Amino acid sequence: MGLLIGLLILAVFGGIVGWLAGLVVKGSGYGLLGDIIIGIVGANIAGYLFPALGIPLGGGIIGAIIAAVIGAVILLLAIRLVRRAA
Numbered sequence: 001m002g003l004l005i006g007l008l009i010l011a012v013f014g015g016i017v018g019w020l021a022g023l024v025v026k027g028s029g030y031g032l033l034g035d036i037i038i039g040i041v042g043a044n045i046a047g048y049l050f051p052a053l054g055i056p057l058g059g060g061i062i063g064a065i066i067a068a069v070i071g072a073v074i075l076l077l078a079i080r081l082v083r084r085a086a
Contacts, residue, residue, distance in 0.1 A: 014039030021072030042072025
């Protein structure tokens with residue numbers, strides 16, 4: 001039961017973060033599943049990138065959401081660059 005609730009929270013968090021990043025980048029959108037994946041991957045990017053650069057992520061859920069949105073925006077911009085190059 002705990003794993004299912006954890007996955008549900010991860011999906012909701014990823015969806016919100018992916019949606020917010022899509023608003024910032026103003027892309028065509030990737031749909032619900034795409035937003036969830038972009039949000040989760042973006043949160044992982046922020047989790048690795050900010051500590052490596054010495055940037056504190058801050059505490060609490062608001063700091064986590066802000067950091068994850070920044071990571072997702074970086075991911076969306078990288079996807080946009082790869083698509084234009086191809």
